[in-house]
């Protein structure tokens with residue numbers, strides 16, 4: 001586990017507990033979750049669990065994965081009676097179970113290698129929803145690490161000819177409840193049946 005990442009995020013959540021308040025799930029997730037062909041989901045870097053809680057309330061089993069014990073301790077308080085497995089781990093080293101998931105969601109987090117690894121973990125027909133920050137001259141936060149910003153249409157290029165059907169692609173200004181106004185890129189893809 002990357003100790004630096006864990007320390008950084010635990011500290012951030014302790015110093016700014018408002019980040020762990022209830023927030024609406026990703027709009028694209030809300031729009032597309034019902035199109036999943038089964039009910040096994042994974043929320044990659046779940047943070048405050050907004051997407052986990054939405055999916056679990058819709059009847060999904062959700063593996064909620066994050067490196068921050070502070071975030072997962074907070075989420076544990078909210079998942080009573082819901083079918084959620086909390087997994088503290090470093091996604092850099094995470095090997096998801098092959099052919100296991102009907103839906104995967106990754107929002108406000110970018111790990112390009114993990115996106116590629118998820119291909120094996122998705123069942124045929126599964127949905128993968130990714131939504132995160134992109135490089136844009138009007139981004140309010142000017143010192144973001146460029147490695148964690150998507151290039152324009154990068155998600156489209158990533159899934160092009162990779163055995164997925166693109167159901168939706170959007171670029172938009174993020175939600176006002178976030179710390180900084182930033183441009184985001186989002187995609188919903190469906191793994192093709194073989």
Ligand SMILES: C[S@@+](CC[C@H](N)C(=O)[O-])C[C@H]1O[C@@H](n2cnc3c(N)ncnc32)[C@H](O)[C@@H]1O
Nearest residue numbers: 005009045046047066067068090091092107108
């Ligand atoms: C900006 S938050 C996004 C939370 C949530 N997905 C959302 O959209 O509200 C990023 C999350 O990534 C987690 N994270 C950062 N590095 C990680 C890593 N290497 N492995 C697992 N989680 C990580 C942090 O703990 C944090 O909860």
